[in-house]
Amino acid sequence: MVQDPQPIDAPASYLPPIEIVPTGAALGAEIRGVDLASIDDAEFQAVHQVWLDYSVLLFRDQALEDEDLIHFSRRFGTLDFAPVQETGRRFVEGYPEIYVVSNVLGADGEPIGSLGSGEAVWHTDMSYLVEPPKMSMLYALEVPPVGGETGFCSMYAAYDNLPDGLKRRIDGLTIKHDGTYNSGGYLRQGVTATDDPRTSPGAVHPLVCTHPETGRRNLYLGRRRNAYLLGLALEESEALLDELWGCATRPELSWYNNWRVGDLVMWDNRCTMHRRNPFAADSRRVMHRTQVQGQERPTA
Known part of the structure; x- marks a missing residue:
């Protein structure tokens, strides 16, 4: 029987002490006891090191406004602006850094986000660019009752x-x-x-x-x-x-997050791929994403 992952004591290099719960898979860990809306410099340095060690981090039960998400994301570097929608509008007015991943239609009948409710296949974000983003963050505002899980592989x-x-x-x-x-x-x-x-x-x-x-x-x-x-x-x-x-893409190299409202997941775009399971089109899923610009092109 597979046991639930257990918390581990943070090594001294992670000071101040934070609770790290590895997924037990080839990558990923949950970080507990950190409020990303008010994270201090010492906590940030610890989170940054754990992110490098585990490639994907999950923070549950966060309560972030868009400006909180942007402020935390910017600590890792300059943010990309989200692409303009096909309608010519920004996803979130006043916050050009926010990209909305959603199947929901607005009051005008137009999608409020991108990617719909279907499967998103294994990929690395924007690797078709000369300098792809080094990090992506996804914050859950609404999640479907079934489906829509996001998988990551090392x-x-x-x-x-x-x-x-x-x-x-x-x-x-x-x-x-x-x-x-x-x-x-x-x-x-x-x-x-x-x-x-x-x-x-x-x-x-x-x-x-x-x-x-x-x-x-x-x-x-x-x-x-x-x-x-x-x-x-x-x-x-x-x-x-x-x-x-x-x-x-063998299953033993991957880990999936079963989303809850208030989850924030951040991943190292340079050493992971991710995908999304489909979900029912008549259920709602709303995620806000930020991306940190890459500082160099990938090198051998």
Whole structure:
């Protein structure tokens, strides 16, 4: 029988003492006893170190206004502005840093957010950019009674568990990260549809990267659709990518959050991928997201 994860004492490097409850999976921990709306400098330094160690952190029972979410997010760096909706409007007026992930329609019948209620496939946020965001945060305002769970997988563990022969085979390869479609399968605004990975738009990054803060190596796959390994024949690229994705997304390398209202989850976009389970279209799910800009392009 699997036992519930137990709290551990924070090492001295995490001072002041905070309660850390590892998920028991390949990544992730819950942090207890921290109010993110009033976090002080010492607590922040501790949270930052735990985030580097566990890649994904969960804080439950938070009560954050949008300005609180933005203020906490900014402690990690400059924030990206959320893209403008297809209607030409900002997601949250007065807070251009807030991106709304929701299936809810407003009083005017227009969506208040993006990604609907369907599945969002495994991906790394905005890896099609030359300098992708280093961190994303998602804060739960409304959650459906069933479904909508968010899964995370460790790209450290994905690389570490590759067979030695496969590690040698992929050493030095680069991958183009598609910018045509988002994780929900929707065509990005202003982009021409294509399903040819060799000609689709997107940035080129090393297939195996070194994390700039931890020094650990990790796979950097981005998303599967329209990905392409430069220098390989298309058939060889597709076969190798299928093999790598099969290794990276094994259940034992992942952890899922079953959302509650007041949850905030933050993840290291440089060494994780994430996905979302679908949920009933007639239920409501409202999340506010921020992203911290990357400070450098991914490097081998």
